[in-house]
Amino acid sequence: MEKKLKILGMGAAQDACSFVSKLNSFIYLAATPGGYIPLLKVLMTNVCCNDCAYCINRAENKVIRASFKPLELSRLFMDLYERGLVKGLFLSSGNGIDPSLAMEDILKTAEILRKKYKFNGYIHLKVLPGSRLExxxxxxxxxxxxxxxxxxxxxxxxxxxxSKKDFYKIMQSTIEIKKYREKGLVAGGQTTQFVVGASGETDRDIFELMKRLYREIKLTRIYFEALRPLKGTPLEGHPPTPIWRQNRLYQLDFLFRYGFLDEELALAFDERGYLPKERDPKLTIALKQPHIFPVDIKSADYKTLLRVPGIGPKTARKIIENRKNGIRIDDLKKMGVNLRRALPFIKQGYQRRLFSI
Ligand code: SF4
Known part of the structure; x- marks a missing residue:
């Protein structure tokens, strides 16, 4: 059983979804709506009829295959739960011999946990691409x-x-999930993930879909996973995607969710459609909008403060709440402002006064 758990835990490793650290090959600390909790992160099976070029579990690969039965996995989860080792479950799966059959096993496992074992904690379920919409x-x-x-x-x-995944069917399932969220289900939200650098896409290509997913589907979060080409896959010889590219996409994602406008975000890309390595998107955007700087910390509104590199939503709010009594340079530091990044964009006269205090 432990061997199987290790195989299927490691098989689930390529899904980034809200995990902050790995505690062992199948338990991860994850950010959930209820706070940070240890999750059992595992595949139902690593048998797969699909051929994703980046994936070790693709049909042709000669890897050790393993599968859980729904009752077996739910018992195992409850054992870990009762021993205090996990507080929730992240359950994905290879497509087995058919994605709908594999999806049925995912659903049966969750059903056993909810109905037989009365587990009412956190469960994150993957909807398998290609499985039936119902x-x-x-x-x-x-x-x-x-x-x-x-x-x-x-x-x-x-x-x-x-050769098998269908973008439009994935979109259809995505829209279907949204439909049930609108009816009050899935309070913990809906997410997706991109493998960055696997398909020759530019950052702008990802950004265009990201905008639609946040605006039209109201996705809770999007995760980006830099391609790490695995031995024995068709992408084996492909250069790995540098981790800074994944980070730049996360930084852009934050700016989008902070309410930066499309035309501002468009400034973050180079002429080829990529986010530059040298500087983060917020700094790139700020340098291309010299007309809005320097910002007067004493009077600027929330939106303007947020445009200053080194000032995030929390610090912008703290500045507004506290500035009526005057703000000293040390106060800005204590509020969490990154002074090295922010000072070039803050009104000079004020800066001098800040320094002379
Ligand atoms: S469907 Fe999933 S498990 Fe199967 S090859 Fe693609 S990524 Fe791997």
Whole structure:
């Protein structure tokens, strides 16, 4: 059993979803709506009829295969839960011999946990691409959070890394999940993930879909996973995606969710459609908008403060709450302002006064 758990835990490793640290090969500390909790993160099976070029579990690969039965996995989870080792479950799966059959096993496992064992804690379920649309509803009824991974930003890109995944069907399932969220299900939200650099996509390609997913689907979060080419996969010889590219996408994602305008965010890209390595998107955007700087900390509104590199939403709010009594340089530091980044964008006269205090 332990061997199987290790195989299927490691098989689930490529999903980034809100994990902050790895405690062992199958337990991860994760950020959930209820705070940080240890999750059992595991696949139902690593048998897969699909051929995703970045994935070690693709059908052709000669890897040790293993599968859980729903009752077996739910018992195992409850054992770990009762021993205090995990507080929730992240359950994904290879597509087995058919994605709908694999999805049925995911649903049965969650159903056993909810109904037989009365587990009412956190369960994150994957909706498998290609599984029947009618399975979205039970997934939404059973799970705290649901996700389906796009992996690539368009059908054109997805077809470069998988001959079987269908971008439009993934979008259909995504919209279906949204439908049930609007009815009050899946309070923990809906997420997706991109494998960055696997399909020849640019950052702008990802950004275009990201905007739609946040605006039209109201996704809770999008995760970005830099491609790490694995031995024995078709992408083995492909250069790995540098981790800074993944980080730049997360930084852009934050700016989008902070309410930066499309035309501002467009300034973050270079002429080829990538986010530069040399500086983060917020600094790139600020340097291309010299007309809004320097900002007067004493009077600037929240939106303007947020445009200053080194000032985030929390610090912008703290500045507004505290500035009526005057703000000293040390106060800005204590509020969390990154002074090295912020000072070049703050009104000079004020800066001098800050320094002379
Ligand atoms: S569907 Fe693709 S990513 Fe998922 S297990 Fe199969 S080959 Fe891997």
């Amino acid at each position: 399975y979205v509803r039970p997934a939404c009824e059973l799970a705290s959070r649901v996700s389906i991974n796009f992996e690539a930003p368009s059908q054109r890109h997805l077809s470069r890394i998988s």
